[in-house]
Every structure is written in C-alpha cells, then in structure tokens.
Amino acid sequence: xxxxxxxxxxxxxxxxxxxxxxxxxxxxxxxxxxxxxxxxxxxxxxxxxxxxxxxxxxxxxxxxxxxxxxxxxxxxxxxxxxxxxxxxxxxxxxxxxxxxxxxxxxxxxxxxxxxxxxxxxxxxxxxxxxxxxxxxxxxxxxxxxxxxxxxxxxxxxxxxxxxxxxxxxxxxxxxxxxxxxxxxxxxxxxxxxxxxxxxxxxxxxxxxxxxxxxxxxxxxxxxxxxxxxxxxxxxxxxxxxxxxxxxxxxxxxxxxxxxxxxxxxxxxxxxxxxxxxxxxxxxxxxxxxxxxxxxxxxxxxxxxxxxxxxxxxxxxxxxxxxxxxxxxxxxxxxxxxxxxxxxxxxxxxxxxxxxxxxxxxxxxxxxxxxxxxxxxxxxxxxxxxxxxxxxxxxxxxxxxxxxxxxxxxxxxxxxxxxxxxxxxxxxxxxxxxxxxxxxxxxxxxxxxxx
Numbered sequence: 224x225x226x227x228x229x230x231x232x233x234x235x236x237x238x239x240x241x242x243x244x245x246x247x248x249x250x251x252x253x254x255x256x257x258x259x260x261x262x263x264x265x266x267x268x269x270x271x272x273x274x275x276x277x278x279x280x281x282x283x284x285x286x287x288x289x290x291x292x293x294x295x296x297x298x299x300x301x302x303x304x305x306x307x308x309x310x311x312x313x314x315x316x317x318x319x320x321x322x323x324x325x326x327x328x329x330x331x332x333x334x335x336x337x338x339x340x341x342x343x344x345x346x347x348x349x350x351x352x353x354x355x356x357x358x359x360x361x362x363x364x365x366x367x368x369x370x371x372x373x374x375x376x377x378x379x380x381x382x383x384x385x386x387x388x389x390x391x392x393x394x395x396x397x398x399x400x401x402x403x404x405x406x407x408x409x410x411x412x413x414x415x416x417x418x419x420x421x422x423x424x425x426x427x428x429x430x431x432x433x434x435x436x437x438x439x440x441x442x443x444x445x446x447x448x449x450x451x452x453x454x455x456x457x458x459x460x461x462x463x464x465x466x467x468x469x470x471x472x473x474x475x476x477x478x479x480x481x482x483x484x485x486x487x488x489x490x491x492x493x494x495x496x497x498x499x500x501x502x503x504x505x506x507x508x509x510x511x512x513x514x515x516x517x518x519x520x521x522x523x524x525x526x527x528x529x530x531x532x533x534x535x536x537x538x539x540x541x542x543x544x545x546x547x548x549x550x551x552x553x554x555x556x557x558x559x560x561x562x563x564x565x566x567x568x569x570x571x572x573x574x575x576x577x578x579x580x581x582x583x584x585x586x587x588x589x590x591x592x593x594x595x596x597x598x599x600x601x602x603x604x605x606x607x608x609x610x611x612x613x614x615x616x617x618x619x620x621x622x623x624x625x626x627x628x629x630x631x632x633x634x635x636x637x638x639x640x641x642x643x644x645x646x647x648x649x650x651x652x653x654x655x656x657x658x659x660x661x662x663x664x665x666x667x668x669x670x671x672x673x
Contacts, residue, residue, distance in 0.1 A: 229399070234392050241384055245377055252377075253370045260369045264362055265333060265342070271302060272344040272355040300361040303339065307352040314351070325354045335359075398422045406433055414441040454504060462497045469493060502626040505564055506613065506633070515637055516558040522661065523553045523587065529567050530585065533574065542582035543570065550587050551669025555661040557638040565634040566593070568627040569657055573597040575627075576655065591664040596656040601647035610644060628657075635659060 303320035305313050311327055325341040326334050334341045339356035346352050398420060405417045416434040473486040530543050555562070573583040577597035586594040602610070609615045611632035614625040628644075635642045641660045648654035 230392055230396050233396075234389055237388050237392070238385055241388070242381065245381065245384075249374045249377055252373045256369050256373045257366050260366045261362070264357065264365065265340075268302070268333075268340070268342045268355055268357050269344075272304075272342045272353055275304060275306075275353045275355065276344055300358060302355055302357055304353065304355045307354065309350045320356065325356055398426060402426055402430060409433075409437060414444070458500050458504075462493065462500065466490065466493050466497070499626075502630065505568070505630050506626055516561075517556045518558065519554055519556055520559045520562075521552050522555045522562065522593075522664070523547065523550065525559060525563050526566055526585065526587075526593070529563065529570060533567075533570055543574075544582050544584045546584065546586045548587055548589060549668050550589070550591070550666050552667040553587070553591050553661075554665040554667075555638075556663055557640075557661070561634050562638070565631045565638075565659070568631045569595050569659070572627040572631075573655070573657075588658075589666075590660075591666045592658050592660045594656060594658040596648060596654060598654050601653055602655060607644055607646055611642070631659075638662075 299319070301317075301319055303317050305317075305320050305325060306315040307324055308314050311324060313322070313324060316322075325336055325339060326343065331343050331345050334343060336356070338359050340359060340362055341354055341356040344353040344355070401420050402417070402422060405420065409415075409417075414437045416437055417430050420430070422430055469486060469490045473483065473490070476482050476486065526545065530545050534543055570583065570585070573595050574597070576599050577583055578599060581598040583595065583597045586596075588594055606615075611628045613629040615629075616625040632642055639662045643658045643660075644656070645658075646655045648656050
C-alpha cells in the first residue's frame with residue numbers, strides 16, 4: 224500500500240479548494256471588470272458624440288471647402304469622428320477617421336465595425352449625423368489592462384497563500400509529530416509511559432491508550448521473564464539430580480553388566496531432555512523481549528568468549544576457526560546476554576550439523592558482518608526457507624532440538640539485525656552458511672588474529 228502523510232493531504236486539500244476558489248473569483252472579477260470598463264468606455268463615447276452635436280451647426284455654417292478637421296497630436300488611439308449630411312456624404316471628419324462613412328443610414332446607438340466601435344448620435348436640427356468611433360484595439364487594450372490589474376495581484380498572492388497554509392498546518396500538526404516520535408521510541412524496548420505533551424483533545428485518547436498498552440506489555444514481559452527464570456531453576460535442578468543418579472547407578476553396576484546399555488540410554492535421553500529444556504527456556508526468554516535493550520558493547524569480545532567456551536567445554540574434537548581480518552572491536556547496540564544467546568545458538572547449530580572432519584569457520588567481514596559456515600550436505604530451498612521456524616531441522620540424522628535458529632531469528636528481529644541463510648556455499652555443492660548484520664555498528668581495526 225502506498226504511504227502518505229496527513230500533513231501533505233491536508234495542505235493539498237486546502238490549497239486545492241483555495242486555488243479553485245481563487246480561480247472562480249478571478250474569472251468572476253475578470254468578467255465584471257470587462258463589463259464595467261466596456262460600459263464606462265461606451266458612456267464616454269456617447270458623451271463625446273452628444274457634445275459634438277452642439278458645435279456641428281456652427282461649424283457647418285462657417286465651413287470652408289476643407290472637409291478634414293486636423294486635430295493636434297491625433298494618434299491611433301484617438302477617437303475619430305465623422306459628420307454626415309442627409310445624403311450620407313461626409314462633410315467633415317477627423318484626420319484619423321476613414322474616408323468612407325462608418326455606417327450607412329445607421330440607427331442611433333452603438334455599432335461595431337471593422338477596427339472601430341462607433342456611436343451614432345441623433346441628427347441635429349440641420350439634419351447632420353455625428354458618428355464617433357473608438358479604435359477597437361485601444362478598447363481591447365484598456366479592457367485587458369483593467370483585467371490584469373484586477374487578477375494579477377491575486378495570482379501573485381497564491382505562493383504566499385501556499386506558504387501560509389503549510390506553516391499553519393505544520394504548526395497545528397506539531398503535537399502529532401511529537402506523539403509520533405514518542406511512540407516510535409517505544410519500539411526499541413522503551414516501555415515507559417508517554418509523558419504529558421500538551422496534546423489537543425483529539426490526540427489525548429491515543430496517548431492514554433498507548434500508555435495503557437505499554438503498562439500491560441511491561442507487566443506481561445515481567446511475568447514472562449519471572450516465569451522463565453523460575454522454570455529454569457525448577458527444571459534444571461531435577462534434571463541435574465537425575466543425571467547424577469544415573470551416573471552413580473552406572474558406576475555401581477559390575478563391569479560387563481547387561482544393564483550398562485540401559486543406563487547409557489537413560490543418560491543419553493536425560494542429556495537430550497536437558498538440552499531441549501534449555502532451548503525452550505531460551506526461546507521463552509527470546510519471545511519475552513529480552514533483546515529490546517540498547518546498550519553499547521563489544522560484539523567481538525562476546526564472540527571470543529563463546530568460541531573459547533565451546534572449544535573447551537561443550538563438544539569433543541571441536542575445531543572453530545575465527546578470522547577477524549584485522550578487526551579488533553565491533554561495537555553494537557543491544558542486550559549483551561541476548562546477543563550471547565544468539566551467537567551461541569548459531570555456533571552450536573554449525574557444530575552439531577557439520578562434517579566431523581571439518582572445522583566451523585567464523586569470519587568477521589570488513590563491514591562488521593559476522594559470517595559462520597560449516598561443511599554439510601546442501602539443503603533444499605524449501606527447507607532453507609523454513610529453517611528459522613521452531614522444531615524445523617535441516618537433517619534428521621542429527622539429534623537436535625530444532626530450536627536454535629528459531630531462537631537466533633527471534634533475537635535478531637528484536638535487535639533489528641539481519642539474518643541471512645544460504646546453502647550450498649558459493650563455489651561448492653555442499654555446506655551451510657549464515658551471516659548476521661547488526662545496525663549502527665562501529666568497527667575498529669587492530670592486530671589481526673585467528
């Protein structure tokens with residue numbers, strides 16, 4: 224689904240309405256301005272025509288042979304006039320008027336002719352007709368300028384409106400941004416209630432609901448952690464005591480007894496049950512959110528401790544090769560105990576499913592990514608896709624719990640780390656590899672070591 228922002232939608236909606244309103248207003252203002260300017264020009268044209276009537280009679284009595292009245296500074300925008308007798312001949316005209324009558328036998332009133340808008344005045348007592356014409360381009364130019372003067376300021380004000388709307392909307396949504404930031408911070412293990420943010424009434428129910436959810440989640444996680452700790456104590460002790468009794472029973476039996484095989488089977492099943500219980504407790508702790516803390520620590524130091532511990536205490540004939548590639552420290556943000564559980568499960572999975580004759584290789588890549596590989600039969604893509612689900616195993620010939628990678632995947636998600644699985648390894652037809660990349664890591668180079 225395409226993402227969108229509330230502020231963008233509000234600003235766009237308001238601006239669309241405002242712009243549409245201003246467009247309609249501009250159209251109305253333009254039409255009204257055109258009507259008013261045309262009416263004023265027509266009134267002026269009519270007034271000039273009627274006033275000329277008062278001087279026509281005197282001019283005609285004293286008229287000489289000259290039929291053109293030369294007006295000073297007459298230009299293309301100047302009004303032109305003609306005086307016609309009863310026969311329709313021009314007896315007097317301005318020098319910018321055409322040599323032919325504007326109209327023939329025109330009625331009194333306004334007439335549009337080529338290049339002029341003409342007003343025909345009522346005939347005088349001497350039966351002379353006065354026709355006054357205004358150049359059409361001058362009238363159109365006047366109308367256009369009046370419309371531009373009315374509309375352009377509104378158009379120029381549109382960017383100001385856009386800025387003001389954005390400013391007002393963003394200021395109004397600022398409390399929502401603060402609430403968003405506080406809620407987003409709760410995604411990394413911070414379960415504290417959201418303090419007062421001076422929110423509007425519309426957002427207060429959201430804040431109360433989030434605080435209620437945080438309190439319930441904190442209670443649930445605390446209960447889960449307490450249960451995991453109690454279960455670990457209550458289950459490990461009986462299993463440890465049972466294992467001790469089985470070992471004592473094995474020593475008490477005479478050498479070569481037929482019961483040795485039975486005792487060894489009980490001991491093997493007890494050890495397997497203990498490992499399964501341990502993995503279940505780890506899965507329970509991982510599911511309870513133990514990895515949400517964000518403390519800064521050295522990941523490489525944790526890896527060194529785990530490699531040394533597994534090489535010495537857990538498996539027989541264990542061989543783990545650690546390649547640091549000159550990196551001495553890798554600082555990440557998370558929970559150190561949870562990260563230890565994560566890396567330990569990855570190492571134990573590699574040791575459990577490896578070819579016994581080949582070592583497990585742990586490589587620290589230059590970008591801080593941790594890569595763990597082991598030799599084994601290649602896994603099918605279907606199995607590889609389900610391998611991080613609980614109780615899914617890549618091989619049924621090895622007695623594993625099927626929980627190691629599920630625990631690692633759960634912790635990795637809580638730490639915002641990326642877990643990548645691949646099989647076979649590049650350039651071969653065998654092997655299994657898993658790499659983990661932590662966010663916001665910081666690497667330091669030093670002496671190279673293995």
